[in-house]
Amino acid sequence: MRKLLLEADHISKIYDIDTKNPFIAMKDISLKVYEGDFICIMGPSGSGKSTLLNNISTIDIPNKGHVYIDTSEITTMSEKEIGYFRYEKLGFIFQNYSLLQSLTMYENIIAPLSLQKKKVIEMKKKAIELAKLLNIEHTLDKFPNECSGGEKQRAAIARALITNPKLIVADEPTGNLDSKNSHELLEMLKNMNTEESRTIIMVTHDPQIASYSSKLIYITDGKIVKELERKNMSQKDYFYEIMKITSTDAQLFF
Structure with a gap:
């Protein structure tokens, strides 16, 4: 039986809650994520997909409900506790890479370990191993502005993996990549999931990108309206099923 890794229990996010016009970005969402998922x-623009991702990954905290990651309740943690928890348990991959321009690629990759005050020899060993795996060993002494978009995104992946996180969180990770680099990144994520049983939660607006996942959660107006598991479907059939969901939702606006 697979271990429950993350649970969101009736969470809501309301902005401007103390004003006359509060905005409900996410309403009464519950979900469970198991190791290896x-x-x-997915969802239309403004549907709440990034809000959900942020609220289940410590970037933000819901106004109502509870979030548990690896049995720890993050909704009751202090900011300092959340900071330590984030670096120990989570790995983040963002659309804009979030690399510090004043640091070399190597220094960016080891940043989470530096904050954990790991030994230099340990950091160097892990960084080189990941750089070799991701084919960016030649970039380690370069600065981000000297590297391509694909190389920068691979460095961001290496940084996300260097702490051996329980959960990888990816927000539109292919947004700034061309089709070739997008395909390579998605293949990497899929292989990490299928071959290493890494748990991944990803936000995207693209059905083709979503077809690399094992389960789809579709959000409209801050609520989960549809869930779809790939199970024994081929990636092509899974893509078509995702397209049915997204096209049906789009028709509601006409």
């Missing part, structure tokens, strides 16, 4: 969150 590759979950994709």
Whole structure:
């Protein structure tokens, strides 16, 4: 039986809650994520998909409900506790890479370990191993502005993996990549999931990208309206099923 890794229990996010016009970005959402899941969150613009991702991954905290990651309740943690928890348990991959321009690629990759005050020899060993795996060993002494978009995104992946996180969180990770680098990144994520049983939660607006996942969660107006598991479907058939969901939702606006 697979271990429950993350649970969101009736969470809501309301902005401007103390004003006359509060905005409900996410309403009464519950979900469970098990070790080895590759979950994709989709929805129209403004549907609440990034809000959900942020609220289940410590970037933000819901106004109502509870979030548990690896049995720890993050909704009751202090900011300092959340900071330590984030670096120990989670790995983040962002659309804009979030690399510090004043640091070399190597220094960016080891940043999470530096904050954990790991030994230099340990950091160097892990960084080189990941750089070799991701084919960016030649970039380690370069600065981000000297590297391609694909190389920068691979460095961001290496940084996300260097702490051996329980959960990888990816928000539109292919947004700034061309089709070739997007395909390579998605293949990497899929292989990490299928071959290493890494747990991944990803946000995207693209059905083709979503077809790399094992489960789809579709959000409209801050609520989960549809869930779809790939199970024994081929990636092509899974893509078509995702397209049915997204096209049906689009028709509601006409």
